[in-house]
Structures are given as C-alpha cells and as structure tokens.
Amino acid sequence: MDLRFPIGYLFSLLGLILVVWGVIGGKETLAKDGLNINLTWGIVMLVFGAVMWFFAKRGAKKG
Amino acid sequence: MSILLDMLLISSCLPLASLQMHLLPVDYVILVAYLAVIIAVGFVAKRYMKSADDFFLSGRSIPGWVTGLAFISANLGAQEVLGMAASGAEYGMMTSHFYWVGAIPAMVFLGVFMMPMYYGSKARSVPEYLKMRYDEKTRTFNSISFALLTLFSSGISMHALADMLRLLLGWNYHVSLFVTSAIVLAYVLKGGLSSAIYNEVLQFFMIVFGIAPLAWMALHDLGGWEGLVARMNEVKPQAMHSWVGTSGTENPMGVPWYGIILGLGFVLSFGYWCTNFAEVQRALAANSMGAARRTPLIGAIPKMLFPAIVILPGIIAFALTSDVVGGGYAIPKDVHGHLNYNQVLPSMIVHYFPSGMLGLALTALMASFMSGMAANVTAFNTVWTYDIYQQKFGKDKNDAQLMMMGKLATVAGILLSIGCAYLASNWNNIMAALQTVFGFINAPLFATFLLGMFTKRSNSTGAFWGLVIGTSAALAFYGLSFATGNPPGVKGGWISPVIEFRKELSQGFSVAIVAFSTTFLVNAALTLIKGREKSDDELRGLVYSLTPKQADGDEPWYARPAVIGSLVLLACLILNLIFW
Numbered sequence: 001m002d003l004r005f006p007i008g009y010l011f012s013l014l015g016l017i018l019v020v021w022g023v024i025g026g027k028e029t030l031a032k033d034g035l036n037i038n039l040t041w042g043i044v045m046l047v048f049g050a051v052m053w054f055f056a057k058r059g060a061k062k063g
Numbered sequence: 064m065s066i067l068l069d070m071l072l073i074s075s076c077l078p079l080a081s082l083q084m085h086l087l088p089v090d091y092v093i094l095v096a097y098l099a100v101i102i103a104v105g106f107v108a109k110r111y112m113k114s115a116d117d118f119f120l121s122g123r124s125i126p127g128w129v130t131g132l133a134f135i136s137a138n139l140g141a142q143e144v145l146g147m148a149a150s151g152a153e154y155g156m157m158t159s160h161f162y163w164v165g166a167i168p169a170m171v172f173l174g175v176f177m178m179p180m181y182y183g184s185k186a187r188s189v190p191e192y193l194k195m196r197y198d199e200k201t202r203t204f205n206s207i208s209f210a211l212l213t214l215f216s217s218g219i220s221m222h223a224l225a226d227m228l229r230l231l232l233g234w235n236y237h238v239s240l241f242v243t244s245a246i247v248l249a250y251v252l253k254g255g256l257s258s259a260i261y262n263e264v265l266q267f268f269m270i271v272f273g274i275a276p277l278a279w280m281a282l283h284d285l286g287g288w289e290g291l292v293a294r295m296n297e298v299k300p301q302a303m304h305s306w307v308g309t310s311g312t313e314n315p316m317g318v319p320w321y322g323i324i325l326g327l328g329f330v331l332s333f334g335y336w337c338t339n340f341a342e343v344q345r346a347l348a349a350n351s352m353g354a355a356r357r358t359p360l361i362g363a364i365p366k367m368l369f370p371a372i373v374i375l376p377g378i379i380a381f382a383l384t385s386d387v388v389g390g391g392y393a394i395p396k397d398v399h400g401h402l403n404y405n406q407v408l409p410s411m412i413v414h415y416f417p418s419g420m421l422g423l424a425l426t427a428l429m430a431s432f433m434s435g436m437a438a439n440v441t442a443f444n445t446v447w448t449y450d451i452y453q454q455k456f457g458k459d460k461n462d463a464q465l466m467m468m469g470k471l472a473t474v475a476g477i478l479l480s481i482g483c484a485y486l487a488s489n490w491n492n493i494m495a496a497l498q499t500v501f502g503f504i505n506a507p508l509f510a511t512f513l514l515g516m517f518t519k520r521s522n523s524t525g526a527f528w529g530l531v532i533g534t535s536a537a538l539a540f541y542g543l544s545f546a547t548g549n550p551p552g553v554k555g556g557w558i559s560p561v562i563e564f565r566k567e568l569s570q571g572f573s574v575a576i577v578a579f580s581t582t583f584l585v586n587a588a589l590t591l592i593k594g595r596e597k598s599d600d601e602l603r604g605l606v607y608s609l610t611p612k613q614a615d616g617d618e619p620w621y622a623r624p625a626v627i628g629s630l631v632l633l634a635c636l637i638l639n640l641i642f643w
Contacts, residue, residue: 001107001108001111001261003261003264006104006107006261006265007264007265007268010097010265011272014096014097014272014423017089017092017093017096017419018093018423021089021419025418028418030417031280031415031416033280035280035283037276037280037416038417042419044272048268
C-alpha cells in the first residue's frame with residue numbers, strides 16, 4: 001500500500017472541512033484576535049493533502 | 064512513553080471553566096473522519112497479511128520514510144505531548160535537552176552503529192537479540208521486564224486520555240477508556256504491525272497539524288518572538304537558555320552540565336531509544352538494511368524541530384501567566400494555588416482555538432494517545448509470542464498457531480492495559496512508584512548492549528548478573544536518595560533519606576548513572592573472571608567488529624546513514640549554540 005494515498009485523502013478532507021467551516025461558520029470560526037484560523041489552516045492542510053495525493057498518483061503511474 | 068516524567072495527573076484539581084471545551088458539530092465531523100480513516104487503514108493492511116512474520120514484523124516490507132515517521136510517532140504518547148509542554152513551562156529552554164542532547168544523538172547512534180547488528184542478525188525482537196548474543200536467561204529477564212513495562216505504560220497513557228476527555232468534555236471516563244481501546248484493538252487485530260505503523264504516520268501528521276498553530280497564535284499575544292524574549296527576561300531570564308547556569312545546580316532543572324550529558328543524554332536517552340523494543344521494532348519492519356538504518360535518522364529530522372511545537376507553547380504559557388497586558392491566558396492553578404503545569408497544553412488549546420480548530424486539536428491529542436498505545440501493544444504481542452510463549456511452551460508451533468497467539472496476546476494486552484489504567488486511577492502512588500522504576504529500567508540494558516555489541520569477550524554470566532545487580536543497585540540508590548521537599552516513599556528515600564538532590568530530575572539522572580555503571584562494571588568483571596564463551600563464528604553479525612561493514616557506496620550520498628547522521632548532529636549542535 002502506498003501510504004501517501006490515505007495521507008492525501010485524510011488531510012485534503014480535513015482541510016476541506018476547515019475551509020468550508022471558515023467560510024460559513026461566521027463568528028464561531030474566528031480566533032480571539034479576529035484571525036480566520038480555520039480558513040488559513042484549512043488551506044494549508046488542503047494543499048498538503050493534495051501534494052501527497054499528487055505524488056502518490058504519479059508514483060502509481062510509474063510503477 | 065517518555066523518560067522520567069511524572070505521571071500526568073491532569074485532574075489534580077477540580078474541573079475549571081478555563082478547561083472546558085464546547086464542541087460544535089464541525090468538531091465531531093473532524094474526529095469521526097479521522098477515526099474512519101485509521102480503521103479503514105487497518106482493513107486495507109489486512110490484505111497484505113499472510114504469515115506470522117507479516118503480523119509481527121510487517122514482513123520486513125515497509126519503506127524507510129514510513130518506518131522513520133512511525134519511529135518517532137511511537138514515542139508521541141501522552142507524556143511526550145502534554146509532558147513536554149508542562150516541562151517547557153516549568154524548566155524553560157532546558158527541556159530541549161531531552162531532544163538535542165538526548166533523543167537525537169541516541170537516534171544517530173542507533174542508526175549508524177547498532178542497526179547493522181539488530182537488522183542483520185534477523186532477530187525478531189530485542190530480547191531475541193539478547194538470546195543470540197548471550198543466552199536464554201538474559202532474554203527471559205529482558206522479555207518479562209519489557210512486557211510489564213509496556214502494559215503499565217499503555218495503561219497509564221490510557222488513563223491520562225480518559226481523564227483528560229472527562230475533564231475537557233465531560234465524557235464518561237469508562238466509556239472513553241473502552242471506546243478508544245476498542246478502536247486501537249480493531250486496527251491492530253486487523254492489520255498487525257503494518258496497520259499500527261501506517262496509522263502512526265497518519266497520527267504523526269495529525270499531531271503536527273493539530274498542535275503546531277498553537278505556538279504561533281499564542282506568540283501573537285505577546286507581540287511575537289521579541290515580545291516573548293523581553294517578557295521572559297523580566298520574569299525568568301534563565302528559562303530562555305539551555306546551558307546557562309549549568310556549571311552548578313543553580314538552574315531551573317537543578318542539574319549540572321555533566322548530569323545532563325551523562326544522565327539524561329548518554330544513559331537515559333541512549334538507553335531508551337537504542338534498546339526499547341517498541342522503538343526498535345519499527346526499524347526491524349523496514350524493507351532493507353539501508354531503510355532500517357535510515358529509520359531513526361529520518362525520524363531524527365522532524366524530532367529535532369519538535370521543541371517548537373511542544374516546548375515553546377509551555378514557555379509562552381509561562382510568559383503569558385506573568386504578563387499583565389497579555390491576551391488573558393494564565394496557567395490553571397491546583398488546589399494548593401500552585402501552577403498546574405500538566406494542564407498547560409489543554410488549557411491553551413481551549414483558550415486559543417475556535418471551533419473547527421478545536422476539533423482538530425482534540426483529534427490530535429487522541430491520535431497521540433492512540434499511537435503510543437498501539438506501539439506498546441504491538442511490541443507486547445511480539446515479545447509475548449516469540450520470546451515467552453514460543454520459547455517456553457510452543458517450540459513446535461506452526462505459523463498459524465503463532466499468529467493466533469499473537470491475536471490473543473493483542474486482546475489480552477489491551478485488557479491488561481485497561482486494568483492498569485484503573486490501577487492508575489485508584490492508586491496513584493503505586494503507579495508513581497512503578498514509573499520511577501521503569502524510568503531507569505533501560506539504563507542497565509544499555510550497558511549490557513554496549514558490551515555485547517561492541518566487545519567479543521562479554522559473556523552471558525556477566526550480562527545476566529549485570530542486569531540483576533545493576534537494577535537492584537538502582538533501587539537501592541533510590542532508597543537512599545530524595546529530592547528536597549519530597550517525603551520518604553514512592554519518590555525515593557524509602558530505605559533512609561541520606562543523599563539529597565535539589566530536584567527529582569537530578570535524582571533520576573543520578574540513579575540512571577548508578578544503574579548503568581554498576582551493570583557495566585559487574586558485566587566487565589564477570590567477563591574477565593569467566594572468560595569469553597562464544598567463538599568468532601557464533602558471534603558473526605552480532606558483534607560490531609565481526610559484522611561486515613555496510614556497503615552503502617551504491618546509494619546516493621544523501622541516503623547514506625553516515626552522511627545523514629553527521630548532518631543531523633551538526634544541526635543539533637547549531638541549535639544548542641543558538642539557544643545556549
């Protein structure tokens with residue numbers, strides 16, 4: 001099993017949940033200083049998950 | 064599991080408003096998504112499991128980057144994540160010695176010098192290596208003490224988790240205990256060591272993503288790094304340095320520099336990382352000698368940066384607590400009005416994270432407990448099946464029978480851990496005493512390994528009696544020493560409080576040095592008296608000088624263990640200098 005697949009799936013999913021929550025959650029998603037940490041960190045996780053998934057996919061094609 | 068940190072009594076005070084988490088549906092969605100993925104990984108890993116070797120050792124088929132991340136994740140239990148934040152608040156930058164003097168050099172030593180014998184000998188466990196190098200009784204001593212150690216460690220870890228969930232969320236203690244155990248049981252039973260290792264890697268990333276934003280957000284409250292330094296210079300200047308004040312004992316840990324290097328670094332950390340089977344097992348699952356040697360080295364790279372995630376929040380918490388203009392965060396106090404350091408991390412999470420991030424951090428904490436528990440359980444079932452059951456009762460057992468025994472041992476191991484968790488929740492003192500004993504149990508073992516792996520002469524009489532007498536000497540020294548302010552009892556001094564230490568940590572380091580030295584001297588003396596007992600042929604592949612030099616000339620330069628090891632040590636030295 002190429003572990004990059006489950007890592008890619010899990011963190012894209014979690015990133016997506018945080019991004020959606022960051023957009024629709026209103027005041028509940030903001031940190032005390034007003035930073036939309038859910039949106040920011042969700043994007044970071046989404047990018048990480050997508051990169052993992054991309055490399056897993058490329059690895060699967062090669063071999 | 065970590066070295067010499069006290070049991071986490073998170074609930075040593077009543078639930079506080081500042082510690083209650085209020086979860087929204089989004090937080091539960093995150094938790095459920097994580098749980099679904101780790102159970103699914105168990106089911107997928109099962110497809111690759113055909114023999115007992117697959118169940119216990121993943122069929123030696125896993126790439127190095129996976130075993131490397133699993134290697135550090137196996138240690139990321141309760142004490143690591145919560146305990147290091149607590150120590151950061153209490154001792155400041157000196158806590159980094161657990162990493163930059165302790166763990167990292169030990170991991171480099173394991174990968175570069177010890178792994179050729181561990182992996183090359185085809186031993187299936189650490190006790191089995193002792194059997195090959197020495198004899199049956201040395202193996203039995205180690206397998207029994209290790210089996211007990213793992214059960215108690217995972218029990219304590221599970222107790223801490225259930226207790227934390229009760230405090231933070233008001234969840235029922237028993238339900239938390241049984242549900243989390245059932246999840247770990249499900250994926251270990253399904254996919255054996257492979258699913259434990261795969262999930263440890265997922266848990267590693269989960270912990271990093273869940274905890275990393277904390278230091279960043281809290282630092283913002285203090286006006287960034289400069290604000291933190293300025294504040295700490297006013298309230299506790301030494302807490303920003305790792306070595307200043309260590310020429311004597313006038314430093315936050317109360318330990319001089321040689322105590323740090325010999326006690327914490329050489330004896331305790333090398334002992335833990337180089338001989339604890341829950342760690343070494345991850346490297347044994349690697350798919351080649353090169354990957355096995357790279358396992359601790361690859362793990363060392365993120366491990367080196369972990370202080371930024373786990374220690375830094377503790378230091379920031381201390382600065383915020385003594386800051387009048389900060390963001391309103393303060394470390395909770397216990398019933399006596401003292402700062403309750405064990406609650407630093409959970410209380411910061413509750414204070415800083417809005418819903419969504421809160422669910423992520425909670426999931427990260429649960430992941431950290433599960434990875435520690437699964438690591439202990441997979442090490443336990445292997446040692447039980449190969450080193451105790453097969454050896455004593457089942458020399459003629461076939462592969463299917465061994466696998467069945469491994470599964471039974473997994474169930475039994477989890478049930479016994481639950482028992483230990485209840486023991487911990489009812490008799491804190493017993494568990495504190497046991498933790499004290501387990502804190503130095505690797506020290507005699509490391510002396511035995513050093514002589515066994517790097518000399519041809521050391522014999523089994525020396526090994527066995529070295530372990531027995533070294534462990535007894537440590538207990539005796541504990542009985543004669545105490546830390547200022549501790550009454551005689553579980554924390555030492557139960558024979559007669561003669562030797563006084565300023566802090567429990569320095570007492571612990573000294574006990575470890577005594578245990579190591581006694582074992583080393585007894586082993587060496589008996590070896591000189593009784594002489595060598597095994598021929599060069601019998602020791603081939605088990606002793607360094609009789610193990611073929613690893614030919615890694617055909618690997619690219621950046622993949623060679625000696626190169627990675629040197630770079631990691633250099634980076635570690637630079638970090639020590641920066642935070643001098």
